[in-house]
Amino acid sequence: MVDVWVQNAQKWVNERYGKVPGFTPAPTDGKAGVDTIKALTRALQHELGITDLSDEFGPKTFSILTSKYPTVSSTTDNDGIRGIVQAALWCKGFSGMAIKDGKWTVWDSTTKTSVANFRANMGFSAEPIIFPKLFKSLLTTHSAVAVSGGSALVRSIQQSLNGRYAGRQDYSLVPCDGVYSGDVQEALIYAVQYEVGLADGTANGFLGSATKAGLQSEAAHLVQGSTDSSHYFVHLFQAALTFNKYYNGPYDGIFSAKIVEIVKSLQEAALLPQTGEADRKTWASVLVSTGDSERMDSAKAVDCITTITTENAKTLKAAGYAIVGRYLTNTPNVDDPTDKNIKPGELATIFANDLSVFPIFQEGGTESSFFTYEKGKIAAERAHNAALSYGFLPGTTIYFAVDFDASEDDVYSNIVPFFQGIKDKWAECPSLGQYKVGIYGVRNACSIVSEKGLASLSYVSDMSYTWRGNIGFTLPKNWAFDQIKEYPIGSGDGKINIDKNIVSGRDSGQKSVKVPQ
Secondary structure (H helix, E strand, O other): OOOHHHHHHHHHHHHHHOOOOOOOOOOOOOOOOHHHHHHHHHHHHHHOOOOOOOOOOOHHHHHHHHHHOOOEOOOOOOHHHHHHHHHHHHHHOOOOOOEEOOEEOOOOHHHHHHHHHHHHHOOOOOOOOEOHHHHHHHOOOOOOOOOOOOOHHHHHHHHHHHHHHOOOOOOOOOOOOOOOOHHHHHHHHHHHHHHOOOOOOOOOOOOOHHHHHHOOOOOOOEOOOOEOOOOOHHHHHHHHHHHOOOOOOOOOOEOOHHHHHHHHHHHHHOOOOOOOOEOHHHHHHHHOOOOOOOOOOOOOEEEOOOOOOHHHHHHHHHOOOOEEEEEOOOOOOOOOOOOOEOOOOHHHHHHHOOOEEEEEEOOOOOOHHHOOHHHHHHHHHHHHHHHHHHOOOOOOEEEEEOOOOOOHHHHHHHHHHHHHHHHHHHHHOHHHOOOEEEEEEOHHHHHHHHHOOOOOEEEEOOOOOOOOOOOOOOOOOOEEEEEEEEEEEOOHHHOEEEEEEEEOOOOOOEOOOOOOO
């Protein structure tokens, strides 16, 4: 649908800046899309005196804007700057006032009200003033209002994060649309970092060692009855619970008995001590899908592409690992494939060193288009034949890899049919059905496929904590392995690169095969 006011904004920016070197015209379709935002961004850069125009509202643009126009209001003497704000308001769904004689009028009461409303929607006082971070947020396609499917509670948290932390150097304003996203996850981690005392320039939006150390402080350790005063830890913990769909409010900064029971439940699911308290490991579990990647309790499994030698096996055993995930095949018909498959004699070496093994099947699968129903049937037969050749016993779970950030649409359109193909192929040929189907992938993909009865166990790629399929989703109910960290261990001939996995106990791996190879 054409929005005539957005179309007017598009025409205005093109007419005013069309002859500026480096300016890319906006479409004039009346749709507030990314290309219109790019045009407005380049227009702003021109008004700031920047000659190397870019689609990105980067540090240079922000720095000069902050220096020249720390605030933009009806009294700002640059009508181009005022006009860009008005055009952006229309793109955000707010009235930017009308055009008169081909030009934007001065900011009248309608414009001022729209600016104030935009501020209020983003978590600030309702004043007709734009500051640089708010200007940057205007020049995005992010929504300042609730969207379909958004949560009112999530939106109130987004607003509170913006209102409390906008003044910090590296904090970027988040959308206030009621939807949890990677940007909101990063903002929450920034907020936690500021509360534990990390300085501007040190806080970085990543859950690193300094942040984890800060979460061991007395102020961050929350128990029943904890409330916020000088810090905001309880609010932020409630936010994290909400984003992970454990909690539905209230967002009041009180660590209630209700929260204690929720925490005990999530601790049980993550194999953490069930204290009902928000300690460092529990904080980590609700902030990122990896949780505390340094934890070793229940971290009893690894997976790797490396052939396990006697020296490697001794390294793994000495480090406390008991289960090894290894690949059934290499990927065929590709140049220089990763040589990852189980080698002759390797299983015997693994068993001789008191380790067990679980099989992984991956021949591609790093993008949605790879997965089809027919390819699922092919994978079913190839995985079965490979497992049989190694002597894996009936009942062994084979984990079929979905090794990319699958969206929910990807899961339903491609991943589910792929696993249906596996199920159907094994049902067609009883001789192929002696093994169980497992899935490796992001949390949401694992949960959906498993809930449809197409996988008995899940092997979760939680190490990719910025992937959308992990953000805001709980561990699948049938998780067997939770992959949380890639790192090297050992030295000399025993050194090996591994992915560390938490083990639920649902799959102990195989301690023997019919004919060890």
